[in-house]
Amino acid sequence: MDTQHIRNFSIIAHIDHGKTTLSDRLLQLTGTIEQRQMRDQLLDGMDLERERGITIKAHPVRMNYRSEDGKDYQLNLIDTPGHVDFSYEVSRSLAACDGALLLVDASQGVEAQTVANLHLAAKQNLVIIPVINKIDLPNADVASCVQQIEDILAIPRDEIIKASGKSGEGVKDILEAVVRRLPAPRQTSSESLRALTFDSMFDTFRGVVIHVRVFEGEIRPGVIIRLMASGNDYEVKEVGCFKPEPVKQEYLGTGEVGYVIANIKSTSDIKIGETVTLARRPAAEPLPGFQQVRPMVFSGIYPIDTSNYEQLKACMARLQLNDSAFVYQHETSVALGFGFRCGFLGLLHMEIIQERLRREYQQDIIATYPSVIYRVKKTNGEELEVDNPVHLPDPSVIECIEEPVVRAFIMIPNQQIGDIMSLIMDRRGNCSHTETLDNRRVMLTCELPLNEILVDFNDKLKSISRGYGSMDYEPVGYVQSDQVKLDILVNGEPVDAFSCIVHRTKAESRGRTLALRLREVIPMQLFRVAIQAAIGGKIIARETVKAMGKNVTAKCYGGDITRKRKLWEKQKEGKKRMKAVGTVNIPQEAFIEVLKTN
């Protein structure tokens, strides 16, 4: 198809503002899927996505649409994850687009992710079509949404479309706006090929499937393509597009979005964001691509039962096949044995991976306290990055430490502004502005150390705001910070899995709380168990779990034996699920307990 009749776009929205529902409606209205095939939330494939209502993986779908001008258009909808944790996936999807629909729930108004996502789209110079969605809701407040879009997002009110993904109202207007307002892909007269790879998936039968947006030239089965970053060549086996199931095409032309199957063996052979060209006539320059993000949050993942290491390893590899943003490498912990150091894009990403391992892959795992990447300057001038407290050098050789900081957008009801402000202060953050959204809510823009929001910041925010608060964030760089390593010793042995890097002002109270918590969750053992918290070798807190005094059932005669044995066996099972650190059995809860800070 000639590029004049192609439109490539995404939908960006805060979670639950109706992106998936609207996508489904678009597919339906364009006849991409028939009425009877329609099931709700078609694009959210994974169970976890359905359950959490978030889209983790981006799926591009092609729709054919006859516009009111009587012409046929090819519309490529590239779904994006809502949360900026996946900004990586958001921005790579956006890199394949020329425009985006920005959804705002008519009953909720502008939210944290609306703002964060708009920032991302603006960085890509995309044309934005603002949509107030869910106008069918009885509590829809369209007027106030219009005001917020104008005030906060600086988008003129006459551009706004009012729609409902549910009733279908206004959806036709959206399609018309896509055709009329979004630019067509740029037509070029290049002889060669330049296509951007914005995603890849692994298919057990067909190998690696890459998703591309063709910017110049065309791509057909039979040609030899070259990945410009690696310089490797592959023969194209098949090209096609998703409707939403894969449909073979003769070729993918300029401006088109679709998939390419070449004999690429592993997703690790291809870097997302790199340019595909022709081996025979390579392009001179790769496409600008987009910023390669690095994981920002790290945590150790260990099998509870050490003998399941290999199994866990296989699961990690499978997970990574479809999520190249997730990285892992082997690591050994004194306390937990063999496991993996894993890197995640952010908090949600971490939670999702851990949950998928537990649920989809049925792995019994322990995840250690998450860490950010600290930049450490040593007195000898050497610089290193530390993502695991265990690797923090001795304080005597540290010149200074820098920690990552994020800019967070926090939306909250007016009444709780005081409480949230003190939460932010408590987390060593500061607010740069406060903007009134409407007569109920304000938006705070603040800078916070990433490590302060790693664990329970979002939960706190939700509980203070009774569920009405929302937050999103973007990284803004590094600042110097007075960080120390807090160790926990159990019977004199440091348990590496309990160590963490914390700000000096918080180390002592955290050490004390941790020791107390551990005393509560570590059951009595045959020995007395001493739990100590130490900063730089200095003990700052000590708690003791008393030795078990008596555990003997009174009667044990012929009739009691089986019942007793079953009881003992059950206890044995319970013990097996604990981690033996030296002679002390530490239950799983202990490892979870350290994840809570207050």
Place this chain on the structure above:
Amino acid sequence: MPIHHLYVHVPFCPRICPYCCFCVTPVTRRGMGRFLSNLLFEYRGIANDLQPRTVYFGGGTPTALPTRMLDELLRGMVPSGENAPEEVTVECNPATLSPTKALALRRGGANRLSIGAQSFDPAVLATLGRTHSVRVIDQALGTARMAGFDRINLDLMFGVPGQTLASWEATLAAVLERKIPHLSCYALTFEEDTEFFRRKACGRLSQDPAMEKKMFEMAGMMLGRAGYRNYETSNHALPGHESVHNLAYWRGEDYYGIGPGAVGTVRGVRHRNGPLCDDDSWSEIEREELTPQVMAAERMALGLRTAEGVGETGFRRRFGFLPAERWQKEIQQLRDAGLLTESAEAGGAGRMWRLTDRGRLLADEAAVFFMNEY
């Protein structure tokens, strides 16, 4: 080889105690006759495979049966003459032991009585819902001795809500004064489906583990000083008065169990009877094939409850391997924790293991170390 030990369950009690978790039913004259003929019928089914060295009539309260039936029961199951078992025990309640019944038991071949005295403190007896008094216990003891029983056990209970250390000490002093040769001291347990369990669940009764520990230790000390051997976790005996029947359980020997709720373990199969039905019958409800691993684990767990401990020679003869082969790490851990001692077997053939004083308090914890993993 025939089986040497027989347990017979008589499920009747004059009143059901609020902490009781045994298979019991209140006395009603009606139905006892049918119960007895069913019991004798079950006995006949195993009689050929039995050459009893010990018989134990437990319950319930066997002496709740009328004298005529006690006569019939013992006559039916206790061989006499040169085949007479070496130990025949009958459990009784102080209040149900009349001189006629005591004599009937002697006549029937019983030579050991186990009396549910529980306490010499009226307040504790009241908490336990027991109707007898100290005077009734003394009467029962007098009756037993008059009838010729010199092997007597008293059951005593500690850790009863409201019971003080002084009360427990007084009870122990009372039994020492009466020179009772065998004592079973049990901590009160709150078993599911009992009145006490419910009262504890709603906070009307509470347990004090620290107090239980003190009482357990006090019994060991006072009785030990008086010449008793704490030959099993809960059992203390003057030399020669140990219960042969109960030792058989802890040594992993085979035994038949008959009557409602009774359990037996014969040639690697453990069978259990169901409760007494409305028509005074019962039937086998469970049959468990014990694997050698399970039996070996039980042997360790139970054997370690006894003062004699577990020796490796006998163990290997029975199971074909040495405990230290399978549980080397566990044995070491228990020794390091001061729960277990290792010594040479008498005759020096091999090693043997016993629990230490501390280990006895943690016998269940130690047992867990020997359980199998699945």
